[in-house]
Amino acid sequence: MYILMNGQLIGEGEGHLSPSGEALFYGYGLFETLKYHNKKIFFLREHLERLTLGCRKLDLQLKIEEALIEEWAYQLIQANQLPTGTLKITCIKSQDHVDVILSIRKNVYTNKDYEQGFKLCFTEVKRNPYSILTYIKSNNYLENLLVRKEALAQGYHEVVFTNVHGKICEGAISNIFFVREGILYTPAVECGILEGIMRNKILEIARGLDLRVEAGGYTEEDLLKAEEVFITNSLLEIMPVVEIEGKQFNLHKNIVTQTLRKQYEDYIGAQQ
Structure with a gap:
């Protein structure tokens, strides 16, 4: 190569x-x-x-x-x-x-991954919303690597970070979205997240569908009360979440996630 x-x-x-x-x-x-x-x-x-x-x-x-x-x-x-x-x-x-x-x-993600969904867990390692590096895709990636490595060893695919104030932020390699009562939620940038390219595209598509979107500060409890959860990055694009530490999500009923995936595929198709 x-x-x-x-x-x-x-x-x-x-x-x-x-x-x-x-x-x-x-x-x-x-x-x-x-x-x-x-x-x-x-x-x-x-x-x-x-x-x-x-x-x-x-x-x-x-x-x-x-x-x-x-x-x-x-x-x-x-x-x-x-x-x-x-x-x-x-x-x-x-x-x-x-x-x-x-x-x-090569891109390692397969159709089977999207059919089965990802399993997530929380980590006790905290994001610092006051750090310069939190908002930059820097080569100082060891913390993410170690935390995700531990999660993979436990049978999970990704972790969920909270910040020093107890608000959910992001994954080691992804941004987080969740749906409750038809509203799409995602942590605000100021919670301490890397503002993902795919995150912004999904927000753009969601607003184009007249879907109500809220970006703010949310807790682990808020996430676990969700009806749908998905994560995003430039390689995963939109990955459904099937479980967070034992809490199951029905991938046959994640209508908002499915709609966003379909709209995203149409968007990409139009760019080709």
Whole structure:
């Protein structure tokens, strides 16, 4: 498999990073993960805009135009002959410059996952809504990785974080939505979440359906009283939740979730 590093197409094992760079020492950098299908990258403009904004917030001097990164992305897809999969764009601090690394891999989610739904659990690890990094897709991802690894070992697919004030926030790799009495709820950004590209698309679609949408501060109890729950990210898109720590959700009756999935599929189809 090939990767692209600063515009140069190389083998995965051929890239070299500075052993004394801030990326290695401090995890100084950020990334975007995107889905692509039939060589078409989904929401590339939105991801690149968030990447550029994140670089500014981290004082990463990204001197490469978004249009050139887009060109590199399609070049990498073509070189690897993988027409459908996952694209990752990473920007890291390497002493006096920023390295831009593009890589691709297969998308691991299957139709069976959506038919069966995901199982979620809560974690005692708390989100800090006052942290700068909470709102940036930074390379400081170890906490998410460790918490989700523990959840996977217990038979769950994803975790639910609450913040220091006891309000639900997000998953390790996803944003959270729930439905009660026909209203679609999601934690507000200020609760301490990464504002997902897919989260914003779902909110846009929901409002287009005249679905009542509320973004606010909610508790674990609020989530467990829901009639439907689903999680989102750019790879999962809309993943139904079948269970949260023993509380079951009937995937045959999650009408709002099914409607949003259908509308999203139509939206994507219209973009092709």
